[in-house]
Amino acid sequence: MIKLEKVTKVYADGTKAVDEMSFEVDQGELCVFLGPSGCGKTTTMKMINRLIPITGGNIYIDGVDNTKINASELRRNIGYAIQEIGLFTHMTVGQNIETVPVLKGWSKSRRRERAEELLELVRMKPSEFIDKYPNELSGGQRQRVGVARALGTDPPILLMDEPFGAIDPINRVELQSEFLKIQQKIKKTIIFVTHDIYEAIKMGDRIALMKDGKLVQYDTPANLLYRPKDEFVEGFVGADRALKGLQLLRVKEVMTGTYATAKMGEKTEVVRERMEKEGIDWLPVVDNSGRFTGGVSISDLTGGRAKTVKDVITPSEAKSDINAVLNEALSLMLSSGLKTLPIVVEDNRLAGILTFDAIQETLHEAVKTGGTK
Amino acid sequence: MLEAWEFILRRPELLAEWVLAHLWIIFVAIIIAVILGVFLGIFITGKGREQIADSVLYLAEIAMTIPSLALFGLLMLLLGSMGLKSIGFLPAVIALVVYGQLPILRNTYTAIRAVDPAMVEAGRGMGMTERQILFKIELPLAVPVIMAGIRTSIVLLIGIATIAAFIGASGLGVPIFRGIRNARMDLILIGGISVSILALIIDGLMALVERRITPKGLKVGRQ
Amino acid sequence: MRRWIVLVVMLIVMVGLTIWTTSVGDIGIFHAFTYADIFTHTKDHLIMVFWAVLIAVIVGVPLGTLVTRPGFSRISPLVLGGANIGQSIPSLAIIAIMATLPFSLFFFDFGFNRETAIVALFIYGLLPIVRNSYASMNNINPALIESARGMGMTRWQIIRKIELPLAMPVIMTGIRVSTVITVGTAELAVLVGGKGLGTITFTGVFAREVLLIIQGAAPTAFLAVSLGIILESIEKWITPRGMKIKVKNS
Secondary structure (H helix, E strand, O other), rough: OEEEEEEEOOOOOOEEEEEEEEEEEEOOOOOEEEEOOOOOOHHHHHHHHHOOOOOOEEEEEEOOHHHHHHHHHHHHHHHHOOEOOOOOOOOOOOHHHHHHHOEEEEEOHHHHHHHHHHHHHOOOOHHOOOOOOHOOOHHHHHHHHHHHOOOOOOOOEEEEEEEOOOOOOHHHHHHHHHHHHHHHHOOOOEEEEEEEEHHHHOOEEEEEEEEOOOEEEOOOOHHHHHHHHHHHHHHHHOOHHHHHHHHOEEEHHHOEEEEEEEEOOEEHHHHHHHHHOOOOOOOEEEEEOEEEEEEEHHHHHOOOOEHHHHHEEEEEOEEEEEOHHHHHHHHHHHHHHOOOEEOOOHEEEEEEEEEEOOOOOOOHHHHHHHOOO | HHHHOOOHHHHHHHHHHHHHHHHHHHHHHHHHHHHHHHHHHHHHHOOOOOHHHHHHHHHHHHHHHHOHHHHHHHHHHHHHOOOOOOOOHHHHHHHHHHHHHHHHHHHHHHHHHOOOHHHHHHHHHOOHHHHHHHHHHOOOOHHHHHHHHHHHEEEEEEHHHHHHHHHOOOOOOHHHHHHHHHHHHHHHHHHHHHHHHHHHHHHHHHHHHHHOOOOOHOOOOOO | OOOHHHHHHHHHHHHHHHHHHHOOOOOOOEEOOOOHHHHHHHHHHHHHHHHHHHHHHHHHHHHHHOOHHHOOOOOHHHHHHHHHHHHHOOHHHHHHHHHHHOOOEOOOOOOOOOOHHHHHHHHHHHHHHHHHHHHHHHHHOOHHHHHHHHOOOOOOHHHHHHHHHHHHHHHHHHHHHHHHHHHHHHHHHHOOOOOOHHHHHHHHHHHHOOOHHHHHHHHHHHHHHHHHHHHHHHHHHOOOOHOOOOOOOO
16 A cells, blocks of 8 residues: 655755665554654655655555655645644634545535534534634544544545644543544554554554664564564663553454354354364354354353253353453453453454463563563 | 814815825725735745845835835935936825835735644645645635734825825825915814824724634634 | 845945935035035934933833733723824824914923924824833733742832833833834924924925935935834843743754
8 A cells, every 4th residue: 555665865964864764554554653753754754645755765655656646636635634733723623624625626515524424433513513613622622623634535545643642641542542443444544653652552553663764663563562673672662561561452462363153043062062172161152243242151051951052141241342452451351250351343243352361472472572681 | 273174164175185185095005015015925935035035024124114204205216217207196106005015015924924834734735735725724814914914004104195295196295285384274284183083094994804804713712 | 144235235325325415516406405414404303303202211111011000900991092093193193283282381382393393203202112111011921920029029129120121122122113213203393393304305395306305315214224223232132131042842
C-alpha cells in the first residue's frame, strides 16, 4: 500500500533529516512512527503527502510513485489530522468536515450526508454538533471533528501527526480506544506519528522506531518490546518492559487465534471427543453466526442426559475485547476465576482465547531476551 | 455660531455640494487604496518575501509620520515635474490613496500572518491549492482586521481630504480655507463642524459594518 | 539593515529638497526663504510642539492612570469614549473651531495667537497619550499587583515600582504617536496664530507656489520622521530588559 524506498531528506543547509529509510506499510495496517523529537518521523510522514518535498529515494502509493501525482490531488486522497487539529474557526463543524468533499466537487446533499455519517462515527450527535463552531467545542470534541474531517471523502490512507497530543491524559486514553474501534470498522491504512511509547504500543499494528533520521527497528509492538534490536531500542522501551508488556500489549498480540469451539447445536459426545483429543477441559460456545454465547467445561459433558451443547452451556459475561490491554484481561481472569478468557471482536464475534499459559509464555520470553542487560 | 446657522439656511446647496465633493473624493481614493493595499498586503505575505515585507511595512510606517500637508507639497512637486496637473482633484486623490492604503496594507499583512499555521497546514494537507488556502482560509479569517484597517483609513482620509482644499480640491476644507483667508468665522465653523460630524457618522457606520462582516465562528466564545 | 537604507534615503530626500528649494533664490515673484528663516521657523515649530506635548503628557498620563483605579470605573468609559471619538475628528477641524472661540479662560485670551495654537495642539495630542496610558495600566497582570501587595508594598510603591515601569513602553508609544501627530498638526496651527514651519508652507499655499510649499513641507517631514525615530529608540531603551527577552518554546 505505502512503500518507502531509500527515502531521504536533506535540507538546503545540509542537515540530513531522513536518511535512506525503507519499509512497507500494508493495506489496513496502523503503522506508528515512533522516536524522540528530531528523529525524522514527522518529516517522513509529510513526505508521503508531499507537504515536504523528498530529496532522495521514492515513495510508492499503491505502486505509483507519489511525485508522479499532482500534489493537491494526492493530498485530497490522503486523510490528514494533526496535533493542533487546525479546525477552521470561521466554518461550522459541518463545513469543516465537508472541506475535502467540497474540493472534490461533491453535491451538497451527498456532502451533508457524509458529514452526518462521520459525526456518528466519532460518536457526536449530528443534529447537535453539525452547525456548531469549533470554538464552541471542548478539546476532545474538536479532536474528534479533526478525525472526522480527515475521513471526509473516505480516503484509503490516513496520516495522523500526534493527533491526540494536545489532549489531557484521561481523555487521551479514551480517544485512543475509541479510535481503535473506529479503525476496526474502517480498516484504513494509517500512519500515526507519536513520541509516546505507551500510545505507540497501544495503537500500532507495527511500529517504525526511528532515530537521527534512520529506521532502527520496524516491528510489531510485542517484538519491539521483547526483541529489541539494539541498546537504543532497549533504552527507549525502558528497563521495565517485561511488566510494561502487561500494560501495553493488547490481547490481540498474546491470544491464541485459531482455537477449537463448540457450536450451540452440537452433540455433547462430539464436543467431548474434541476436548479429549485436544487435551483441554473448557471450550467457548458460539452460535450459528459465530457470536460468543458462553462456555462448556468437560465436567458438564460427562454423563447426564444432555443431547446438545445448548443444554449444558454456562452463559458467561467474562470476555475481553480483542483490543483490550493485556493487564485488563489478566485482571479479569483473576477476578472471574477463568483460566481461559474468550476474546471477542465487534458484534461479540469470537476471535480467540487468552490463557495464563500464553501470558506466561510471553512474559517468559521477555525475561529471556530481556535478561541480557 | 448663529451666523453659521444662518448661512446654512441661506445657502444649503453650497453645504451639500461640499459634503458631496468631500465624500466623492474619499470614495474614489478609498476604492483604489483598498485594491492596492489588500493586493500589496497579500503579495508581501508570500513565501521568501519576508525581507521585502519588512522594508515595505517600515516604509509605510514612516510614510504615515509624514504630515499630510507636507505630503501634498511633495506630490504637487512630483506631479508638476511630470507635466501633470499639480493642483485640484488628481493630486488630492493620489495623496489620499498613498495615505489611505497604509493602514489597509498593514492590517492585511498582519491579519494573514496571524492566521493559525495549523489551519494552513491542515488545509494544505487536505489538498487545498495555495489559492484555495488564501481564499478559503486566510482571507475570510483576515476580513475583520482588514475591515478595521479600512475604517481607520477612511477616518484618516476624511481629515486629510479637508486639507486637500489648500491645494485646490473641493470638499469641506473649502469653507475652512475661505473662512481663514477672509476672516469669516461662520464659514470656518460650518466646515469644521460638518467635517467632524461627517467623520463621527462614518466611523460609526464602519463600526457596524465591521461587526456585521466578522464570520460567526470568530464571535462565539470558547466554552 | 534594509530598514536603515529606507530611513536614510527618506531623510536624504527631505534634506535634499530643502537645500534645493532654498538655493533657487527667486520663486516666481517671491524670494525663497533663507536658511536662517527655515532655522527660526523650525525652532518655533519645535517649541510649540514641545509645550503642547509636555502639557499633554502631564495631563494625559495621570488621567489615563486615574481612570484605571477602581473608584473611577464609572467615568472611564466616558474618558476613553471621548478619546476615541476625538481621534476621529480631523485635526484641521479642531484647529478651525478653536480659532472661532473668542473667549478668555484664566490668563488665556483665545483668539488668533500662539496660546490658542498650543491649546489646540494639546487637545489633539492628548488623545493617544490618554488611551495608551489607560490600556497599559489596565493590562498589567493582577497577579503581579497582588504579589506586590502581599509583600507589603504601599499603593504608591506599587504604582511607582511595578505598574509604571511595566506600562512605560506603551505610554512612550503613546507619547511618540502624539508627538508625530503634533508635528504635522502644528503646520496647520499657523492658521490660528501659531508660529513655525507652517508659516512657510502656507505662504506657498496662498501664493500657489509649489517650491515655497516644499520649503516648509520638507523640513516638517524631516522633523516628523526623525522625531519619530528618536522617540522610538528611547522607547526601546526605556523598556525593562526582562520584557524584551522573548519566551523560548522548547
